[in-house]
Amino acid sequence: xxxxxxxxxxxxxxxxxxxxxxxxxxxxxxxxxxxxxxxxxxxxxxxxxxxxxxxxxxxxxxxxxxxxxxxxxxxxxxxxxxxxxxxxxxxxxxxxxxxxxxxxxxxxxxxxxxxxxxxxxxxxxxxxxxxxxxxxxxxxxxxxxxxxxxxxxxxxxxxxxxxxxxxxxxxxxxxxxxxxxxxxxxxxxxxxxxxxxxxxxxxxxxxxxxxxxxxxxxxxxxxxxxxxxxxxxxxxxxxxxxxxxxxxxx
Numbered sequence: 001x002x003x004x005x006x007x008x009x010x011x012x013x014x015x016x017x018x019x020x021x022x023x024x025x026x027x028x029x030x031x032x033x034x035x036x037x038x039x040x041x042x043x044x045x046x047x048x049x050x051x052x053x054x055x056x057x058x059x060x061x062x063x064x065x066x067x068x069x070x071x072x073x074x075x076x077x078x079x080x081x082x083x084x085x086x087x088x089x090x091x092x093x094x095x096x097x098x099x100x101x102x103x104x105x106x107x108x109x110x111x112x113x114x115x116x117x118x119x120x121x122x123x124x125x126x127x128x129x130x131x132x133x134x135x136x137x138x139x140x141x142x143x144x145x146x147x148x149x150x151x152x153x154x155x156x157x158x159x160x161x162x163x164x165x166x167x168x169x170x171x172x173x174x175x176x177x178x179x180x181x182x183x184x185x186x187x188x189x190x191x192x193x194x195x196x197x198x199x200x201x202x203x204x205x206x207x208x209x210x211x212x213x214x215x216x217x218x219x220x221x222x223x224x225x226x227x228x229x230x231x232x233x234x235x236x237x238x239x240x241x242x243x244x245x246x247x248x249x250x
Contacts, residue, residue, distance in 0.1 A: 015121035020194040022128040031134040073166035081161025092133025148175040173202035
């Protein structure tokens with residue numbers, strides 16, 4: 001788990017915590033693959049694009065063959081073995097500066113909800129299978145105090161190609177509960193979480209206010225089995241978009 005508190009602002013005791021998945025929940029892209037394509041083409045041009053296509057095909061084939069998402073996540077990070085951490089961080093900043101200038105990079109309803117929670121005294125945490133070069137600039141933009149991402153292991157300033165634990169599924173739940181436990185006086189029942197995929201279910205289930213982004217019917221069915229936090233407001237209400245919800249539940 002990578003836990004980052006930003007030193008450029010003083011963290012106050014939050015009223016509650018808000019956790020959000022990143023890819024296709026907060027941003028429209030799959031950050032790991034978008035960044036991989038960006039950094040390979042930025043460094044190697046057409047050759048980098050060809051390398052990206054080969055890697056993408058291989059990882060997709062691994063997933064199609066039934067490999068767990070955690071194994072595909074590990075395979076992705078092996079691509080970074082030997083890469084300089086500082087160089088990847090700088091490329092991450094360049095990636096974010098370029099991509100975030102595009103009008104469809106962020107999902108507006110999620111950003112609006114997160115900003116309202118911050119205004120209400122919450123602290124935000126990004127929870128993602130992605131890693132620091134992608135997550136740190138996104139966290140800075142939305143004012144997230146913490147990133148709970150896949151921690152790529154480092155030796156002598158370079159990535160080893162291994163990770164401590166893919167931040168997927170049950171690992172997200174454990175990271176969320178650990179961060180809540182680190183904040184005395186905050187209960188999981190008072191916290192919010194946003195996700196778009198069934199793999200986010202363990203994280204969404206462990207807080208009192210789960211929110212589905214994008215309307216995944218399977219994820220909505222699983223969460224709708226729980227009693228609604230706000231009377232008359234189902235989980236599906238949020239998934240329809242903030243403008244579809246008449247309740248103060250976002």
